Amino acid sequence: MSRKAVIERITKETQIKLSLNIDGSGEARVCTSVPFLDHMLNLFARHGLFDLEVEAKGDIDIDFHHTVEDIGIVLGEALKQALGDKQGIRRYGQATVPMDETLASVAVDLSGRPYLVYNVRLPKVKIGEFDVELAREFFQALTNNLAANLHINVMYGDNVHHILEACFKALARALDQATQQDPRIAGVMSTKGKL
Structure with a gap:
């Protein structure tokens, strides 16, 4: 089974x-x-072992908000589409990643119920x-469109770049x-029979 997706999103603000x-x-x-989002998405692909191509144009002359949020939307949609009916996947994942002085932990449940917990204190x-x-806008858009329960917790850290990099890697x-398939799982990992 091919677990791939191609998504296009065109609005008045982004392509x-x-x-x-x-x-x-x-x-x-x-x-x-x-540029910073490019860096985060490149390391996201590398550390998740996902092949990822993203081309985006947006109204960055105003600010980066629409572009960042819409990329989160599209990545969430792509993950959801590529997973299909979620047959045989582990459903849950957790990782704790250090980045120099920072320690970040992410837990995810591909439950079909979107909910973001974001315990990341950053200065403006x-x-x-x-x-x-x-x-946070990126992670919220990803969570909503993937329909996942996502917890992002930073235990400690000082350097803002390190904090966000640890979050994306985790x-x-x-x-x-x-998303890993486990041959021991018949159907989906739920007593309901559906995710």
């Missing part, structure tokens, strides 16, 4: 094309016009031109774990 292969090798080609600053509060590793 996005994203292709995803869940069973990839970590190859990425990302061009969003948001920018990394380059990237407003760090947009990370997310990638948790999703890699949750």
Whole structure:
């Protein structure tokens, strides 16, 4: 079974094309016009072993908000589409990732019920031109469109770049774990028989 998806989203604010292969090798080609997000998506692909291509244009002359949020929407849609009926997947994943002085933990449940817990304290600053509060917008959009329960917790950290990088790496590793197929699982990992 091929677990791939190609999603296009065109609005008055953004034009996005994203292709995803869940069973990839970590190859990425990302061009969003948001350099810090490009960096995060490249490491997301590498650490999740997902093949990911993203081309995005947006109204970045205003700010990065629409582009960042819409990429979260499209990535969530692509993951959901690529997983199909979720037959045989582990459903749950968890990863704790250090990044120098930072420690971040992500737990995910591909339950079909979107809910984000985001315990990440960040000052209102920018990394380059990237407003760090947009990370939460990205994760919320991803959560809603993947229909997943996502918990992101940063236990400690000082460097804002390290904090967000640890979050993206932990997310990638948790999703890699949750999307893995297990031959012992008949149907879906739920007593309801549906996710």
